[in-house]
Amino acid sequence: MGSMTQDDPDALEDRDAVIPVLVADDSDVVRRGIRQLLATQVEIAIVGEATNFAQTIQMATELHPRVIVMDLHMPDEKAIAPEELKSGLINNFQVVAISVWNDEETKDLARSLGASALLDKMNLASTLVPTIMRLEHGRAAA
Numbered sequence: 001m002g003s004m005t006q007d008d009p010d011a012l013e014d015r016d017a018v019i020p021v022l023v024a025d026d027s028d029v030v031r032r033g034i035r036q037l038l039a040t041q042v043e044i045a046i047v048g049e050a051t052n053f054a055q056t057i058q059m060a061t062e063l064h065p066r067v068i069v070m071d072l073h074m075p076d077e078k079a080i081a082p083e084e085l086k087s088g089l090i091n092n093f094q095v096v097a098i099s100v101w102n103d104e105e106t107k108d109l110a111r112s113l114g115a116s117a118l119l120d121k122m123n124l125a126s127t128l129v130p131t132i133m134r135l136e137h138g139r140a141a142a
Contacts, residue, residue, distance in 0.1 A: 017043070018042075018043060018044065019045070020047040021046050021066070021067045021069060021132065022046075022047060022048045022050065022059055022063060022069070023046055023049045023068075023069050024055070024069065025070070025071040026052060031051075034046075037125060038129070043133075048065070053079075053080045053085050054076055056070060056085075057085065064093075066093050067095075067132050068096065070097055070115075071121075072098070072101075072113075073099060083112075085113060086112065086113050086114055089114075094116040095113060096115065096132065096135070097113065098119050098120075099120070100120070100122065
């Protein structure tokens with residue numbers, strides 16, 4: 001994965017053509033699976049991986065992804081309030097929340113974070129790429 005600098009006009013064009021995605025999940029296995037899934041998509045590039053909410057906020061600020069694929073249940077979830085997380089994630093991107101849980105509490109958490117979608121981790125192979133593409137097309141149309 002090459003880095004793009006603001007000094008390189010071709011890199012800026014490439015950034016517009018490619019959807020930069022930040023993956024946030026505390027599980028190495030899940031991050032690896034998402035990496036493998038998204039690696040098959042030429043229009044999507046993973047720009048970083050975070051393993052907790054604090055790191056997600058920091059990396060989102062530094063890397064400026066257009067999409068964050070974020071597990072709703074990471075080790076520091078009790079240390080960071082949803083309001084703090086949401087305010088730390090204010091930027092020009094969409095959050096795709098992922099979870100193995102599909103209960104009302106998880107749905108409420110996804111809503112409180114301003115997530116554009118909530119996906120079941122067990123179905124990511126069939127839902128993640130279409131969701132990212134749908135969000136990107138919605139962004140382009142706005």
